[in-house]
Amino acid sequence: MFDVGDVLMKLDAMELCRMLTGNERDAHAIDQILFHHVNLQFMDTGTLTEHGALVIAHAHLLKRLWKAANTALADWDLYCTPIPETNELTAMLLTLLLVSIPKPIP
DSSP states (O other), X not given: OOOTTSSSEEEXXXXXXXXXXXXXXXXXXXXXXXXXXXXXXXXXXXXXXXXHHHHHHHHHSOGGGHHHHHHHHHHGGGGEEEOHHHHHHHHHHHHHHHHHSOOOOO
């Protein structure tokens, strides 16, 4: 699941890229192509797969950055932190939705 607008979770993608590269310039290159490129919106809507996004990213990155880009896209969710206010609201709305769904008649 992608959360492009940082609604449910917060991701400091640049920090993730810094951890993977140890280099500000390389981190910026990966951050821009993976997390600030129009392709992120296509992944969010399901019209572009992660594999497709990596093919595009590899075309824009130096080969030495491919492994870090692969890891960033594969593991980004491990570096997310929940936004408590939104998660509380989501839980409440889910509860309301489940209560309002009619039960099937046996």
